[in-house]
Structure formats: structure tokens, C-alpha cells
Amino acid sequence: MLFGGKAIVTAINSTETVEKARQLHGASASAINALGRVLTMGVFMSAGFKGLRHKLTLIVNGGGAGGNIIVCGDCGSKVRCRMDDPRCFEGEEIRPVNEVIGSDGRLTVIKDFGLKEPYNGTVKLVNGTVDSDFAYYFTVSEQLPSAIATGLKLADDGSVEAAGAVIVQPMPNCPPDIVETLVEAVGNIGDMDEIVATHTPTQMIEEFFGSFENKPLQPTYPAYVCSCSREAMERILISMGRKDAEEILAENGEIEFHCDFCHRTQKFTKEDVEKIFEEADDKNNDCDRK
Ligand SMILES: [Zn+2]
Structure with missing residues (x-):
């Protein structure tokens, strides 16, 4: 927290989280370089969520080679992601982020706090580079003009050596001269892809913002979860309805659900399905009696 709360600067190390995403999705260098930055924004935006029912969803559809990206976040920066084509540009030199994401499309942010209507904000992508797109989103949709610098560096073996970000958000009461000072400080950060590989979050803040009046806040610890x-797949099965479920069983012998976020599958046999619908019927009858 800078200048007694007039601005917040957040420094993130999301290396392990992004590397987990790379491994799970078998992502190419170009794909993880783009996806990892959006995932890091998910880490940032779900860090402040307090309730277990609070859910963040980021949807980026820019029409690039990687296709649509979805990032979901739960409280305390527990995130997961999927991408239509995580193998785009496989075996090629790393491509610019906006070739993977595309620049003709939208960024949608959904924040569900367990209330009636989730918050929903959509902006046009500025250029598909992540930093500018999210900065524009915060300015337009949340009235928080923000400076965002994500960084990501790959090791020679293709794994994620480092990923992270620095995000500066002046609060609405921040005087213009402080905003100017912060804009200058962000301008001096330099190559973030190198900074994240050589600095811890604490070192990033000390080096670039340490000369300003500041007070550390509680850290959160991101993870790919x-x-x-x-149980969740059973609920989907029930919502499909008995007739559709039986049709799939007749055709395939079993029903298989695949999770796009972690690539786990759940298989349901004919016996499983019968039991699930019987139990669901019993529950409904209980409700009717009540
Ligand atoms: Zn999953």
C-alpha cells in the first residue's frame, strides 16, 4: 500500500502456477507465453476474494491462433485455465502474445459473489497483449486506471523459468501528482520478462517503489487448483436428464466426462447412472413431501 492507501502496488510470482498449466495442457512455448499472462491476471484478480463461494471467470476471445482462453479463480488465488489450442505454433520460434490471443475480440470478466446477479464487465481488446487489455478493462469497467506489466520467461527445455507481474492501481482519491510519479516509476521498470526471472515480489516492490511511503499487506499464495x-460431474449428469443419459449409454456403453481445466476424466457405467438417478429421484420425493 503506497502513500497511506492512495495507491496499491501488487507484485506477483506465478511461476509454479503457470508451469503447472503448461504441463497439464502440453502447451507450446508461444501458447504458454500468452496463456500464462492471462492466468497471472487471474491470480491477481482472485487474490482479494474472501468467501469460498466467490468465483472469478476471465474469458478472452480475440480470434488468435490459440483460440479462446478461459481462466477461473477462487479465493486466495487458486486458479485454473483452458485454451482451445494450447499447441499452436508448436516447434516454432516463440510468437508475439497478440498472435496467439488475437486482437479482434473481447475480454469478459465475471465476478460471482454468490449474490443474485454476478458482476459482468466486457471490453473490446486493445491489442491482445494482455497488459493493455486488462489495463483498459480496469479503467473502463472498474474506474481504476491501472498500469500492468506481466512477465514470463521460458527455460531452454521449454519449461517456465519465471512468470509474474507488477500491477499499480491508484485509488480514486489519489492526487494527480502521485499518479504522475507512479506512471514514471512503472515506466522505469524495464523488461518484465527479465525482471520476473531475477526478482522476488518483495524485491520488485523494494527496487521500483521502495522510495515511496509504503506499508506491506498480507501476501496470498497462488496455486493451480x-x-x-x-460429485460435480454427477450433478451435470442429473441435469442432462435420464433420457439423454440412457441414449449415450446405449450408444457408448458408458458415459465419460472430461475436464478441460485439469484433463481428469470421470467414467459412469450403466449401473452408476441407474444408482445416481435413483438417488436423485429419492431426494426429489423427499422434497415433495416436505
Ligand atoms: Zn478439473
């Missing part, structure tokens, strides 16, 4: 479960 998928919330899918057999």
Missing part, C-alpha cells in the same frame, strides 16, 4: 469432482 481444479475444483472439478465426481
